[in-house]
Amino acid sequence: MTGCSLCPRRCGIDRTGAPGACGAGEELKVGSIVIHRGEEPPLVKGAGSGAVFFSGCPLKCVYCQNRQISHDAAGRVLTGEELAGYLLLLQEQGCSNINLVSPTHFAPRIIQALDLARAKGLDLPVMLNSSGYESIESLTRWRDQAHLYLMDLKYGDNETGRMLSRVNDYWDRAREAVAHLWETVGPLRLDEEGRARSGLVVRHLVLPGMRSNPFAVLEFLAGLSLEIPVSVMSQYNPRTYTGDMPEMKRALLPDEYDAVLERAVDMGFSTIFAQELDAFSAYTPDFQSEVPFGDYHRIL
Numbered sequence: 050m051t052g053c054s055l056c057p058r059r060c061g062i063d064r065t066g067a068p069g070a071c072g073a074g075e076e077l078k079v080g081s082i083v084i085h086r087g088e089e090p091p092l093v094k095g096a097g098s099g100a101v102f103f104s105g106c107p108l109k110c111v112y113c114q115n116r117q118i119s120h121d122a123a124g125r126v127l128t129g130e131e132l133a134g135y136l137l138l139l140q141e142q143g144c145s146n147i148n149l150v151s152p153t154h155f156a157p158r159i160i161q162a163l164d165l166a167r168a169k170g171l172d173l174p175v176m177l178n179s180s181g182y183e184s185i186e187s188l189t190r191w192r193d194q195a196h197l198y199l200m201d202l203k204y205g206d207n208e209t210g211r212m213l214s215r216v217n218d219y220w221d222r223a224r225e226a227v228a229h230l231w232e233t234v235g236p237l238r239l240d241e242e243g244r245a246r247s248g249l250v251v252r253h254l255v256l257p258g259m260r261s262n263p264f265a266v267l268e269f270l271a272g273l274s275l276e277i278p279v280s281v282m283s284q285y286n287p288r289t290y291t292g293d294m295p296e297m298k299r300a301l302l303p304d305e306y307d308a309v310l311e312r313a314v315d316m317g318f319s320t321i322f323a324q325e326l327d328a329f330s331a332y333t334p335d336f337q338s339e340v341p342f343g344d345y346h347r348i349l
């Protein structure tokens with residue numbers, strides 16, 4: 050935590066004194082823990098996915114739907130022992146995996162908690178649910194801990210990352226991260242009951258006016274492999290956008306979403322996950338509520 054370089058921003062800041070650009074200080078902070086049933090189907094078999102949402106985020110996306118915990122870093126400080134206890138509770142509740150949402154800036158603390166939980170019987174697959182803004186070094190840290198990787202590939206160019214997420218090199222870092230994971234982790238593997246056990250899934254949220262450059266994202270992925278499962282998401286919510294670009298103040302149009310889905314089909318991807326166009330109403334959480342995601346069971 051001193052001279053922090055846990056994410057590609059490499060602030061070099063001493064987090065024992067002040068928080069970094071991610072809003073995270075020295076202590077492990079969790080925004081919420083829920084049994085999540087809204088991830089891609091193989092990830093939520095059984096009771097659902099045991100999702101731990103960490104407070105703070107290295108990106109500052111101007112349309113973030115988790116703003117309360119990502120930008121404002123709201124949440125509760127937990128010790129490693131406490132987090133380990135919650136992970137075991139998620140296993141007891143029948144979750145099919147541990148879903149670490151935006152964990153990068155707390156990686157050493159989480160890994161410590163996972164070790165503690167494993168020593169007490171945790172044997173679920175662990176999923177890294179990431180913005181995609183990762184360094185190879187940060188991914189290597191998880192090599193012995195994580196089995197599933199749910200990675201965003203938000204934009205097909207650096208300029209959009211600069212405008213919408215406030216980092217200069219999103220496309221460069223995220224491409225390297227996805228290519229590295231494809232090489233080291235490979236395709237999604239399911240058990241006999243259809244539960245994901247290991248592998249990579251890449252998500253792309255289509256933005257209004259195609260601002261996210263989705264065709265460049267698909268072309269890049271196709272260049273790696275058509276076996277990469279692609280999740281084409283429609284859940285953009287204009288109500289959470291705080292910038293001044295006119296097209297971002299409206300909902301995604303059906304034609305825009307369909308065009309991206311059709312392109313993915315035409316390119317020949319073997320696995321494509323899709324959403325309903327009104328998905329944003331179900332997936333915009335309120336972390337101040339007792340039930341941040343509607344009826345998903347809240348543990349913390």
Ligand code: SF4
Nearest residue numbers: 053056059060069071
């Ligand atoms: S994890 Fe936070 S403090 Fe560390 S380099 Fe990234 S933004 Fe900076």
